[in-house]
Amino acid sequence: MKKFALIIAGVMVVGVAAGYLFLNQMSVGKEINMIDKKVLVAYYSYSGNTKKVAEKIKNITNGDIFEIVPKKAYSKNYDEVVALAREEKQKDVKPELVDNGNVKDYDIIFVGTPVWWYTMASPVRTFLTKNDFTDKTIVPFCTHGGGGASSTYTDMQKLAPDAKVTEGYTSYENSAKDSEITEWINKLKL
Numbered sequence: 001m002k003k004f005a006l007i008i009a010g011v012m013v014v015g016v017a018a019g020y021l022f023l024n025q026m027s028v029g030k031e032i033n034m035i036d037k038k039v040l041v042a043y044y045s046y047s048g049n050t051k052k053v054a055e056k057i058k059n060i061t062n063g064d065i066f067e068i069v070p071k072k073a074y075s076k077n078y079d080e081v082v083a084l085a086r087e088e089k090q091k092d093v094k095p096e097l098v099d100n101g102n103v104k105d106y107d108i109i110f111v112g113t114p115v116w117w118y119t120m121a122s123p124v125r126t127f128l129t130k131n132d133f134t135d136k137t138i139v140p141f142c143t144h145g146g147g148g149a150s151s152t153y154t155d156m157q158k159l160a161p162d163a164k165v166t167e168g169y170t171s172y173e174n175s176a177k178d179s180e181i182t183e184w185i186n187k188l189k190l
Helices: 002-028 049-061 078-090 122-130 152-159 178-188
Strands: 039-043 064-067 108-116 137-144 169-172
Touching: 039 049, 049 064, 049 108, 049 137, 049 169, 049 178, 078 108, 078 122, 108 122, 108 152, 122 152, 137 152, 169 178
Parallel strands: 039 064, 039 108, 108 137, 137 169
Antiparallel strands: none
């Protein structure tokens, strides 16, 4: 009898958890309707935090995804990358990319970056300058380690002056939540 009660309790716990997950998933993308828009999620990620946000946005919007990859990979040594990022910002370096991407077939382009020295990472600067964003909507997002977005979004507008750049989504390291992203996108009324 005790074994039967344990089985029933286990089934109930699993049922409640499954119901919660189902309802949560239904509410995550409920209001977002971009059926008439072609969406691209382009991102550069050094540590994986920005990639996680990009994947969440891709799943919520049903957009295509494009990883911005520099031809020369950055060092895995964090201190070396910090020093190089500072130098690249000071010298306005735009590193060559494996593929510059193609934004011409898209209406809305989410552009994601880690924040390096108070702005976007250098590979994202390259992506923005190598593509024509005329009459496109750029929806920026970033991840940071404590300094916030800083000038990331205004700098994006400067590099893509013929695009409409919306309010961005800023996430501390890997703390982005699907519900927050959905709420942000819904507020933009894309």
